Amino acid sequence: MKFGGTSVGSLERVRGCAEIVAAECARGDQVAVVVSAMAGETDRLLTLADNLGFGLGDEETDVILTAGEQISAALMAMALTEQDLSSRSFLGWQARIRTEGPPGAARISGLDASPIKHAMSDGWVPVMAGFQGASGDERLRTLGRGGTDLSAVALAAALKGACDIYTDVDGVFTTDPRIEPKARRIEKISYDEMLELAAQGAKVLQTRSAEFAKARGVPLRVLSSFAEPGQSEGTKIMQAEEIAERRIVSGIAYARDQARIALRGLNDNPGAAATVFAGLAEADIGIDMIVQSPSREAGLSNLEFTIDRRDLDKALVRIGESEARDVSSETGLAKVSVVGLGLNRRADVARILYGALHEKKIGIRTVSTSEIKISVLIDNDEVENAVRALHAAYGLDNA
Template sequence: MAIVVQKYGGTSVGTIDKIKNIAKRIAKRKKQGDDIVVVVSAMGKTTDILLEMANEISSNPDKRELDMLISTGEQVSIALLTIALKELGYDAISLTGPQAGIITVGFHTKARIDDIDIKNVKTNVGRGKIVVVAGFQGVDEEGNITTLGRGGSDTTAVALAAKLDAICEIYTDVDGIYTVDPRLFSTAKKLDNICYEEMVEMASLGAGVMETRSIEIAQRFNVPIYVALSSEEWPGTYIKEFDESMESKVITGLSVSDDDIMITINDVPNEIGNIAMVFEKLASNDINIDMISQTAPSRGYINISFTVPKSDKFLVDKVLEKIKNKLTGIEINIEEDITKLSVVGIGMKSQSGVAAKMFKIFADNKIEFKQVTTSEIRISYTINTNDKEKAVVAVAKEFNL
């Protein structure tokens, strides 16, 4: 008899009817003989509504109190789901993050799980109960309620699965991981399997199904993840350790992101410390830099391009103003309509030629690219957003995605 950790996101428990349906699914699975720990998020837009209330009172509400406030969202979900399970005749118990022993470190509203005191969960599972745990929350060593930030409920589920030596099933509003976002490429194929490394790259590149951090935890503790639809019983996608049978394809998926802007700084004097100063100034303002490309110095000057999140544009503008004052004579260009297109595949480790193929696709289709960066299992390109559709179709067809 295996232990299964199932996670249901906010839209899956968004209404009373949906909660009743989820309860039926869980009950059916329990009847088949598995022990079940369920992790749930807050119902639908609950968290947003609570945050709005806080913002009506303060433009910068205290973060400890925000955690106190928004953690109520999951607490409502776990109570209602447990009531629904009991109504179906199944023994169940709800546990808040603190009650489930989720110990966190770090800052309020973006705490990290340090450890799980799994005793309470295990005892209740041992008594035959379905244990319903509030996702996204925990308790710090002073007894304060904390929340885990974006993707927090996934993280709770994966961490619990790691402690319980269980499989982690993530039920959501998409039915698995696709080679390409089906909204961009309608004939995209659903993957049966994807390995952790690929999924980390896909997630960090904008494939919105799961946050990078929870996949990283799964990888570290070797927790198999199954991503599937919460509303129907269709087959989903396994995220797990790479195995031989996965190797046949060079490219597993294609990710596209429109979330960045590209900054180009031309005519930076080629003196030691100038480029370092630029990135230091950006880093000290907590601006996350992604793709960086630099040309070789020419006539004593360097040109450099990098991408930053669109959401930081206001901050970036202020930092660039300061940089301009330090480095007189430089020229700054900002391009907002750029798209990052990446191909990901564990097969790239052993098979070469992907970059060459990509360059040929771009040339054949007259797509100009501005930057290229590579990792062991990924190649990313910055292109004009105008070329996005053409590029996605061309790459997806070439690699049979």
């Protein structure tokens, strides 16, 4: 059972989560708990490091950041003790989570979990601090954005159990209810659909944790910690084959503040584009919506792609080293994505998308597709209109 930052955002909320754990234990299940830092705590700790000239990616910053989850784990163990449960907190290294990779963005390379297993077999409810582990040289490492979800899924895999992700919403919805009040909770969704929704901007679950769960076959649920114990219905995430009813479209996701970069007159050789993307990869800049087309001049091509706006300046420095004749960029853009298992080879899906956006006079800058996703790049200020239009056009208002 994993509880996020908003779920443990105050002592009252910690006690509420402890009641949910106690109810689960009362049903006879063996439970391990993973917690995030209290809401806002990671930002506060990062500000302390920033004031001394250190930031993400520094070893000492990682030591500071792990303190947030450490506090939450201890408080949760205390709250469980109030519920007459025997409980004990564990830091990531105590649970034997091994990591590789740089500070601030490490990856889990191994999880022994024997201390957690022993605690459970002795009747304890272990509470593990998420978001952290230890490197090969025994230095603390954090797992990057959404790292506590990843910690929880990895622990569930090591224990050969299921993983319940408790957050501030009752599951995965067809789109953001703050934009479209008619959004509906999805009862069941495939790992692949969840991966696409998360990658395209849905914030309910982190991409790496969904990938890990799929690879290890960990059953996932997303539930609300703000409901009364046992009252959250949530969303089950599973293999596509286990879902009897296949929807054409499952949800609409969006991501604001995108930037588009265009390189004109790039050498028409795969090696030239590879060099561009290698530089961006070294800077840990995520790439999306790649479009390559021939230039009017023989032997040259044009290359466009999108990135998060916050990475634009860093990306332009890297791209400045390319041999493109012209490099330009554009901001104020957003990505809206239609996701569903039924999209594959359905021409009417594209027809509906273009028709719905045309009716609202929303211009499309770039389009990218996969077997279960169509994404369009539009102006930032058209996001809400686009989400509502597509949600209605695909019949999700009545899902």
